[in-house]
Amino acid sequence: MALPSPPGLTPLEIAFLCEMEMVTVVPRQRLEGLELLGGPTKPLHPPHRTSLPLWLALLLKRQRRANILPPPWFHPTALTSILDFERSNTDQFTPPPPLPPSPPGTATTSPPFLSSSTADAPDGALPYHWLELGEILLDAAPDDIVDPDAVRRLMRDLREVRMAKMRAGVAVLDGSGMVGLKGVGGMEVSEGRAFISGVVDGLRKIGASREQALREREAEEGDDAYEDIAENAGEMDL
Template sequence: MEMVTVVPRQRLEGLELLGGPTVPLHPPHRASLPLWLALLLKRQRRANILPPPWFHPTALTSILDIERNKTDQFSPPPPLPPPATGEATTSPPFLLSSTADAPDGALPYHWLELGEILLDAAPDDVVDPDTVRRLMRDLREIRMAKIRAGVVVLDGSGMVGLKGVGGMEVGEGRAFISGVVDGLRKIGTSREQALREREVEEGDDAYDPVENGDEMDL
């Protein structure tokens, strides 16, 4: 479903796909294609993949600075486009956030997956791939640390803000967050049970059969 920009090396007529037809390719004009098709053409040496602006070392460095400075939130996601008349509003992950026209200061929903794919399948199309790989690793570590730190507020019936978090990050943090939530739920249940038992014991101790005329004749 993710769209990327390619620079074709050969002419190719449009293809009829389930999601709709693709645009004809005419070198050297850029075109947007589904990621899977772009990877296929890349392997066949029929096109180069143009990385999105946010995948440039300068842009990733700026995003990393934001992540480090804002310890209680994540870098903002790409802005939503205004809805067209009579059409539903597009939301992540169905945004053109990985094409050449995407903003350079925002990580899209599939930033981690797409970055790993491009570094693996098209490193020659990436500017300074070694630096990009290091920045991607740093971003992943600092953002996962924020997710784990945010779980602390759950003990106070708070919420973990996940605005700007990507799909793979949600998947990686789900097991950790679910485990913490289950643990807090069990602790809460134990506290409630202990409170009920204490109230019952205090109620029994406060009841005096002599004062209440319930003393039995022996």
């Protein structure tokens, strides 16, 4: 008998969605455009840059046909600034990249169909798939990254600071009933889902027990008041 799947996406599923992110590549060889489900890709002509889905960029990287150009936020200087922001702002996360304006009557583009991981991305914002994208690039293209050891260390520190901030934010659930997760990435949501869900379930049980105790106390007070009224009525009759 198969066990029920946990709620939400698994880390492997989130990493799979991350591979649809658009990244910038510098081709080493000429390659004609490909017809993909998401639309045709542009022909590759060295040394002109172009944007490709991450899964295709990784394939060309393994075949030594292209180099991957990391996004600006993946530079050690940018990561250091983002880490300083996270440490100095305990009540908010690094804001995500702004959404591009969409024509009236059309749906707003959402990850992974944004250029938040290309060479044109802003350097002071973290995209939705920042964590899994960084791990993939560090594993598959360390030679294309400036100081990969420093980047790996900064990514680890940034992940720990943000996860600690998520856990600390759960403490406000008892008072306001919600916690702000604006700017939190997909992998971070998956990792913190079990912890946050457990806290919410615990608070829900505590609230239910408090409500039940309040109802029982009100019922006892109502019975006592009824008995007092009955006694007073008997005395008046006498």
